[in-house]
Each structure stands twice: as C-alpha cells, then as structure tokens.
Amino acid sequence: xxxxxxxxxxxxxxxxxxxxxxxxxxxxxxxxxxxxxxxxxxxxxxxxxxxxxxxxxxxxxxxxxxxxxxxxxxxxxxxxxxxxxxxxxxxxxxxxxxxxxxxxxxxxxxxxxxxxxxxxxxxxxxxxxxxxxxxxxxxxxxxxxxxxxxxxxxxxxxxxxxxxxxxxxxxxxxxxxxxxxxxxxxxxxxxxxxxxxxxxxxxxxxxxxxxxxxxxxxxxxxxxxxxxxxxxxxxxxxxxxxxxxxxxxxxxxxxxxxxxxxxxxxxxxxxxxxxxxxxxxxxxxxxxxxxxxxxxxxxxxxxxxxxxxxxxxxxxxxxxxxxxxxxxxxxxxxxxxxxxxxxxxxxxxxxxxxxxxxxxx
Ligand code: ADP
Numbered sequence: 279x280x281x282x283x284x285x286x287x288x289x290x291x292x293x294x295x296x297x298x299x300x301x302x303x304x305x306x307x308x309x310x311x312x313x314x315x316x317x318x319x320x321x322x323x324x325x326x327x328x329x330x331x332x333x334x335x336x337x338x339x340x341x342x343x344x345x346x347x348x349x350x351x352x353x354x355x356x357x358x359x360x361x362x363x364x365x366x367x368x369x370x371x372x373x374x375x376x377x378x379x380x381x382x383x384x385x386x387x388x389x390x391x392x393x394x395x396x397x398x399x400x401x402x403x404x405x406x407x408x409x410x411x412x413x414x415x416x417x418x419x420x421x422x423x424x425x426x427x428x429x430x431x432x433x434x435x436x437x438x439x440x441x442x443x444x445x446x447x448x449x450x451x452x453x454x455x456x457x458x459x460x461x462x463x464x465x466x467x468x469x470x471x472x473x474x475x476x477x478x479x480x481x482x483x484x485x486x487x488x489x490x491x492x493x494x495x496x497x498x499x500x501x502x503x504x505x506x507x508x509x510x511x512x513x514x515x516x517x518x519x520x521x522x523x524x525x526x527x528x529x530x531x532x533x534x535x536x537x538x539x540x541x542x543x544x545x546x547x548x549x550x551x552x553x554x555x556x557x558x559x560x561x562x563x564x565x566x567x568x569x570x571x572x573x574x575x576x577x578x579x580x581x582x583x584x585x586x587x588x589x590x591x592x593x594x595x596x597x598x599x600x601x602x603x604x605x606x607x608x609x610x611x612x613x614x615x616x617x618x619x620x621x622x623x624x625x626x627x628x629x630x631x632x633x634x635x636x637x638x639x
Pocket of ligand 1: 528532533536563565566567568576581582583584589590591592593594595596619
C-alpha cells in the first residue's frame with residue numbers, strides 16, 4: 279500500500295480506520311497515532327463527516343456494493359480547499375470483511391476544468407457577439423448603401439453625356455465602388471453566418487446536384503469568360519447543401535477569375551476517398567497559379583494577391599476554410615505559377631463507393 283501514490287485507507291465494518299498508507303499521512307498531514315482505530319467521521323476535526331459518504335460507506339459491506347468516484351469537495355483546515363474522488367470496495371483479509379477506500383485528489387484537474395469551461399463559455403459568448411455584430415452591421419449598412427446606389431443610378435441615367443467627361447468617369451467609379459461595397463457586405467455576412475443553417479439542419483448533400491446548382495448560379499460568369507467546367511462522379515457528403523454550394527462556388531469562381539490571359543479557363547472538379555469517412559475533393563484550374571510563399575496565407579480574411587486589378591473581397595477562401603474546418607476537414611492548395619492551381623478540401627463522406635469501409639446503413 280505504501281508504494282501507491284493515491285492515499286488509501288482500510289476501514290473495518292464499523293468504519294474505524296484499520297490502517298492507511300504513507301501517501302494518506304503525507305497528503306492530509308496526520309500521523310498514524312491520530313488515525314488508527316478512529317472512526318472515519320471523527321478524523322481530523324470531523325472533516326470527513328459527510329452524510330452522503332457515510333450512507334455509501336455503510337452500504338459497502340452489507341450489500342457488497344462498490345462506491346465509484348464519489349466527489350467530495352471540502353475545505354480542510356490544514357490543506358485547504360480540495361476536490362477528491364473516493365472509491366471504495368470490499369476487501370476480505372484474514373477472514374474479516376474490510377473496506378478499501380482510495381482517495382484521488384482532483385483539485386488541480388477540477389480547477390483546470392472549471393477554468394476551461396469558463397473560457398469556452400466566454401469564447402462562445404464572444405463569438406456569438408461578433409457574429410451578431412457582423413450581421414447587424416451588415417444589414418444596417420446595406421440600407422444606406424442601396425440608397426446611394428439608387429441615386430447614383432438616377433444621376434447616371436439623367437446626366438451621362440450631358441456634363442463634362444470627368445463627371446461621367448466619376449459616376450462610373452461611384453457605381454463600381456458601391457458594387458464592391460455591396461459585395462463586401464454580402465461576403466462579410468456569409469462569413470459571419472458560416473454554419474448557421476436556416477430551417478432544419480440537413481447534413482446531407484449530393485455533390486453532383488450541388489455542382490449543377492453552382493453551375494446554374496455561375497452561368498453568366500462562365501459564359502462571359504467562355505469557361506469550361508467539367509467533373510468526375512461526385513459523392514454524397516455529410517455537410518449541409520448551402521455550405522457545399524458556397525465552397526464549390528467560391529473555388530470555381532476563383533478558377534475563372536484568376537485565369538491566364540489568352541487561355542480558355544478550364545476547371546475540373548473531382549473527388550476520391552481520403553482518410554476514413556472523409557472524401558478529398560479537388561478543384562483544379564489552368565490559371566495564373568500561386569507562388570509557394572502565398573499558398574497558406576491566402577486563406578486568411580482580406581488576403582489578396584492581385585489587389586486592384588481584379589474584383590473581389592478577399593473573403594472567398596476565408597469562407598471556404600471556415601466551412602471545411604467546421605466539418606472537421608482541411609483545405610489547401612498546390613500550384614504551379616503560370617500553369618494553374620489545384621485546391622483540395624476534405625469533408626465527411628456518406629457515399630460507400632468513395633469509402634474504404636462502406637458504412638452499414
Ligand atoms: P478574392 O478572390 O475575393 O480576392 P479569395 O479569398 O477568394 O478572395 O482569394 C484570395 C486571393 O487568393 C485572391 O485575391 C487571389 O490572389 C488568390 N487566389 C485565389 N484563388 C486563386 C486561383 N484559383 N488562382 C490564383 N490565385 C488565386
């Protein structure tokens with residue numbers, strides 16, 4: 279018993295202490311003389327006199343029960359506030375029934391758990407606060423912005439070609455700026471809302487159907503750029519269809535947007551099995567590519583490599599990363615500058631044809 283690091287007590291049938299190990303004497307600052315033969319409730323100024331503990335201990339011998347992880351939180355006069363887990367069971371020794379009581383000090387662990395709970399709670403609150411702030415700001419800014427856009431439109435209709443050339447150019451720039459700001463607000467809202475599902479959550483999407491929807495949404499961009507988007511058979515996946523739409527749409531738009539001059543943009547979407555229960559999707563393009571040093575940081579919000587020469591908010595990849603990580607997956611890019619890029623992401627898969635261990639259902 280003395281080699282065990284947990285404090286141990288052996289009690290007889292009347293709950294008097296028969297013996298204790300070294301760890302018990304050390305941790306509770308008591309000596310063997312003040313311990314042996316004493317009723318457990320009377321030990322150290324009756325600090326173990328806890329009715330619920332007494333009831334449980336009294337049942338161990340008559341009913342041969344095992345007491346498991348009974349939590350005691352107590353302010354001990356000498357050693358201070360402690361949280362302990364008590365475990366007790368019957369012990370037969372030299373024809374006598376005894377109780378072996380093991381005491382595990384979990385004070386530090388409890389502190390840590392309480393701190394962690396507190397921290398998680400605070401983090402959740404702050405996250406919620408931030409999401410709400412982004413939403414309110416997004417909505418509230420939209421109203422004045424659409425008023426500005428409306429008036430600029432009227433000015434353009436009434437006065438284009440009637441005042442000097444500078445005036446037409448300034449109006450054109452105002453139209454562009456209001457459009458950029460509207461895009462930014464809508465992306466900010468999307469970013470803040472990642473993971474919020476309106477209506478009942480359906481964490482099931484058929485990637486081929488979703489891709490069809492995406493191609494429908496992107497028809498004007500595809501036509502304007504003469505882009506060619508192809509795909510292999512795609513699986514059903516365990517994420518909500520809106521999130522998958524955002525994911526594929528952002529990556530395909532980028533593949534078209536960051537095209538090489540004089541090349542028909544060619545985007546190909548493919549999927550295969552990854553680690554257990556996950557599928558690895560790839561969206562490849564033949565665009566301008568991305569230098570090695572930028573391949574990680576383009577996923578951070580507002581990180582743009584091609585600044586002003588191409589439209590964009592710098593939030594598309596941040597949104598995709600947030601979605602993928604929410605589902606326990608990863609996203610990364612491989613690229614050959616001047617030749618093209620392949621964006622890879624992993625998400626939970628439902629399709630047995632894409633899994634090495636087909637699911638039972
Ligand atoms: P945005 O496209 O609005 O700028 P994103 O977050 O979608 O924002 O992309 C961040 C940056 O990563 C882009 O500005 C661009 O420089 C680079 N990038 C993204 N996708 C591609 C791609 N397929 N090919 C080359 N560069 C890309």
